[in-house]
Amino acid sequence: MTFNPNADISGGAARSGGGARTGIALGGGGGLALTIIIIIVSQVFGINLSDDTSGTSTTSDSGSAIANCDTGAQANADTVCRMKGASAAIDAYWAIEAPKLGITNYATPGFTLFSGSTSTSCGTASADTGPFYCPPDKTIFLDVGFFDQLRTEFGATAGPLAQLYVVAHEWGHSVQDDAGIFQTYPNTGATGAGSVSVRTELQADCYAGAWVGAAATTTDENGVTFLEPVTKAQVADALNAAASIGDDRIQKDSGDSVNSESWTHGSSAQRERWFTNGYQGGPKACDTFSVSTGNL
Numbered sequence: 001m002t003f004n005p006n007a008d009i010s011g012g013a014a015r016s017g018g019g020a021r022t023g024i025a026l027g028g029g030g031g032l033a034l035t036i037i038i039i040i041v042s043q044v045f046g047i048n049l050s051d052d053t054s055g056t057s058t059t060s061d062s063g064s065a066i067a068n069c070d071t072g073a074q075a076n077a078d079t080v081c082r083m084k085g086a087s088a089a090i091d092a093y094w095a096i097e098a099p100k101l102g103i104t105n106y107a108t109p110g111f112t113l114f115s116g117s118t119s120t121s122c123g124t125a126s127a128d129t130g131p132f133y134c135p136p137d138k139t140i141f142l143d144v145g146f147f148d149q150l151r152t153e154f155g156a157t158a159g160p161l162a163q164l165y166v167v168a169h170e171w172g173h174s175v176q177d178d179a180g181i182f183q184t185y186p187n188t189g190a191t192g193a194g195s196v197s198v199r200t201e202l203q204a205d206c207y208a209g210a211w212v213g214a215a216a217t218t219t220d221e222n223g224v225t226f227l228e229p230v231t232k233a234q235v236a237d238a239l240n241a242a243a244s245i246g247d248d249r250i251q252k253d254s255g256d257s258v259n260s261e262s263w264t265h266g267s268s269a270q271r272e273r274w275f276t277n278g279y280q281g282g283p284k285a286c287d288t289f290s291v292s293t294g295n296l
């Protein structure tokens with residue numbers, strides 16, 4: 001999946017506050033937590049993709065590099081610019097689609113890239129946390145080193161579309177936040193194949209798929225499409241990323257037996273299935289809360 005070189009990605013994301021909840025990560029926390037990463041953090045900085053300088057994140061040399069991400073061509077060439085392009089494209093998509101789902105209060109989440117670690121209202125984020133959405137901050141936090149981790153630890157290819165899937169999944173959590181899903185279906189910490197946690201994560205996967213399915217038709221303010229049409233190989237790459245962080249796969253790779261009782265994000269097959277449901281059917285196909293556990 002590549003950006004239209006002429007797409008305008010210079011728009012920034014607005015920030016807003018509210019809510020109270022712990023962070024929601026992309027992959028099974030257990031698997032990620034098993035990884036002991038020893039890092040000497042020489043630099044702690046946040047790169048906020050927002051143009052809103054009143055945000056809490058600090059800027060840096062890399063931060064000003066973000067400000068210079070203006071075109072799809074730059075998004076194709078550089079991971080950080082790709083993140084900014086993703087936020088512009090995903091935000092444009094949800095601004096249109098959220099009201100169709102009855103979500104009238106859709107708000108652009110904050111999106112903070114960081115290196116090393118950064119503090120959030122959901123706790124300290126570091127490389128071994130994985131990307132997550134923090135509801136009290138209404139912000140997605142992502143260490144760009146996570147994409148290397150996807151490749152080296154989870155065996156995903158983590159190509160460009162897989163990277164966009166990661167962002168779109170977290171964005172899906174912000175849409176859920178706006179929709180009041182976290183109040184309607186509170187996460188009590190229960191785990192298992194039909195748990196609220198798994199249903200919440202699979203819906204975020206479905207929302208990511210829905211965006212990917214429509215990405216090549218979502219346009220910037222000049223009417224230029226953000227992305228080139230997606231190829232089958234690219235979709236396979238995103239599915240590969242989704243599958244690589246399925247709870248069963250993580251358990252297997254960690255040397256544990258597969259035990260659905262402790263799942264928090266769903267199996268590889270479930271994550272692929274719900275991504276595909278969204279890809280084919282759009283956000284309306286993403287009601288993971290009303291299907292029986294057996295049909296998840």
Ligand SMILES: [Zn+2]
Pocket residue numbers: 024025026027169170173201204
């Ligand atoms: Zn998630």
